[in-house]
Amino acid sequence: MAYPAYQKGTVTFEAAVKAGGLEGKGVIITGGAKGMGEEGVRAFVAAGAHVTFGDTDEQNGSKLEAELAPNANFIRCDVTSWEDQLAMFKLAISKSPRKSIDIVVANAGISGPDDVFSVEGQNTDEPLKPQLKIVNIDLLGVMYALKLARHYFMKHPLDANHDRCFIVNASLVGFLDVPGIPQYMASKWGCRGLMRCIRRTTAVDGVRMNLTGPWYVGTTILSPTVQEYCKSKGIVFAEAEDAASAWLKIASTPSVNGRSFGIVPRGTTPQGFLDLGKDDYADGEYLDELQDILLRTSHRLAVKAESQ
Ligand SMILES: NC(=O)c1ccc[n+]([C@@H]2O[C@H](COP(=O)([O-])OP(=O)(O)OC[C@H]3O[C@@H](n4cnc5c(N)ncnc54)[C@H](O)[C@@H]3O)[C@@H](O)[C@H]2O)c1
Numbered sequence: 001m002a003y004p005a006y007q008k009g010t011v012t013f014e015a016a017v018k019a020g021g022l023e024g025k026g027v028i029i030t031g032g033a034k035g036m037g038e039e040g041v042r043a044f045v046a047a048g049a050h051v052t053f054g055d056t057d058e059q060n061g062s063k064l065e066a067e068l069a070p071n072a073n074f075i076r077c078d079v080t081s082w083e084d085q086l087a088m089f090k091l092a093i094s095k096s097p098r099k100s101i102d103i104v105v106a107n108a109g110i111s112g113p114d115d116v117f118s119v120e121g122q123n124t125d126e127p128l129k130p131q132l133k134i135v136n137i138d139l140l141g142v143m144y145a146l147k148l149a150r151h152y153f154m155k156h157p158l159d160a161n162h163d164r165c166f167i168v169n170a171s172l173v174g175f176l177d178v179p180g181i182p183q184y185m186a187s188k189w190g191c192r193g194l195m196r197c198i199r200r201t202t203a204v205d206g207v208r209m210n211l212t213g214p215w216y217v218g219t220t221i222l223s224p225t226v227q228e229y230c231k232s233k234g235i236v237f238a239e240a241e242d243a244a245s246a247w248l249k250i251a252s253t254p255s256v257n258g259r260s261f262g263i264v265p266r267g268t269t270p271q272g273f274l275d276l277g278k279d280d281y282a283d284g285e286y287l288d289e290l291q292d293i294l295l296r297t298s299h300r301l302a303v304k305a306e307s308q
Contacts, residue, residue: 001158005203006258010275012178022103023048024161025098025251028088030054030079030145033061033106035219036169036263037257040105041223047248052092054084055108064228079108079141088149093155100156103251104149105142105272107169110134110186116182138187142168146194150207152233158206165208168195169243172213172262175278188213192260196279199258200295210250213245213276214263236265249273 032053038060040265045068046053054077055061065074067255073095077084088178092101113131146166153164174188191211198209217239218227230237243263250256260276268274281288300308 002252003158003202003206003257004207006199008280009279011253011256011259012275013249013253013271016048017252019046020048021252022248024097025049025102025163026098026100027103027105028053028092028101028145028149028278029105029107029250030077030085030088031139032037033057033059033064035221036214036217036240036243037105037107038064039241040107040247041068043241043287044103044251045246047252049103050096052088052095054079054088079106079144080136082144085141085144085148092102093152096140098156098161099151100162100280102147103157103165103167104145105167105169105247106145106191108141108274109169109221111181111184111228114181114183114184117180120124132183134183135187139190142191142194145211146198150205153207154205161242163208163251163254164206165210165254166198167210167247167250169212169214169247170260171217173215174211175260175262177278192279193259194257201301202257204301208254208257210256210258210265212243212246212250212273213260214238215265216241217263219258236267238263238265239272242266246269246273260262261281295298 027049029037029040029051032041033055034057039050041053047067052070054075056078058076061074065072073091075088075091077088093099120127150165156162158164168191170191171188173185174192178185196212202208215228216235217238217240219240246261246263260279261273262276263273266272281291
């Protein structure tokens with residue numbers, strides 16, 4: 001079994017995922033103790049998978065683990081720590097029914113005031129060195145997960161029992177302009193860049209990657225004041241459980257690769273997610289021509305590393 005090379009286009013999902021439809025699969029979810037991650041843990045367990053989830057929130061993580069035992073395992077894991085993520089992957093291998101990792105959802109993320117953007121004021125001689133906490137969690141943490149996932153995916157054959165499915169939960173901010181949030185925005189656009197890179201080697205290494213990009217969702221990442229403010233501006237929120245449904249659909253459909261799905265209000269589409277169709281260029285347009293050249297000439301794959 002092999003996955004085909006990435007093809008342009010959009011996908012629509014029709015049937016819902018059957019209960020037990022992911023029986024025997026080993027799943028990892030980062031940031032799984034709350035919010036969309038928690039919904040994902042619950043949804044994958046309901047679909048028959050074994051889930052290992054990491055989070056820095058030990059209280060909620062342990063509570064969820066106890067509730068779902070023995071089908072889910074929690075480990076304290078700060079995604080900015082390589083060692084923490086390595087330990088999470090090792091735990092997942094040891095606990096999963098087929099000793100395999102088939103599906104990884106890199107979901108952990110934070111937002112908040114951004115000190116790359118803030119200016120200290122005229123009375124300060126020098127600006128303060130910015131803390132890059134948002135980039136470290138929302139982008140570097142995803143890169144660690146991707147590196148580990150690709151390594152452990154390769155340990156099993158790609159057949160009817162196994163998958164090599166990497167999903168990043170980024171944001172619709174990765175498709176839009178938003179003032180005042182340089183780290184968050186760069187991280188989410190960066191996740192989209194990772195997806196567009198990895199989807200191009202799917203035919204070679206059999207790893208597929210897709211992205212979900214939520215609109216506003218009422219989770220703890222947004223303070224009550226921010227949620228109130230957004231609602232006062234008439235913003236309609238998307239649902240956390242619809243992100244989980246999208247992940248389940250992607251994981252259950254091995255032909256899906258290289259797509260970005262918006263997690264959107266149910267007034268937009270009843271299932272609360274849709275293929276955004278924004279990651280291709282039209283046939284014949286200038287960037288499409290350049291894209292074609294790059295795909296035919298990619299020297300990073302063609303030239304030996306020591307000669308680059
Ligand atoms: N809620 C929204 O409006 C919204 C919109 C677009 C994208 N997103 C993205 O969705 C993802 C999930 O967010 P959510 O809305 O469910 O928020 P949430 O706060 O409910 O969940 C995020 C989880 O990540 C965990 N986490 C934070 N830092 C971590 C770290 N260093 N290591 C491991 N875990 C860590 C938190 O403890 C929490 O359990 C994030 O990547 C976020 O950027 C959220």
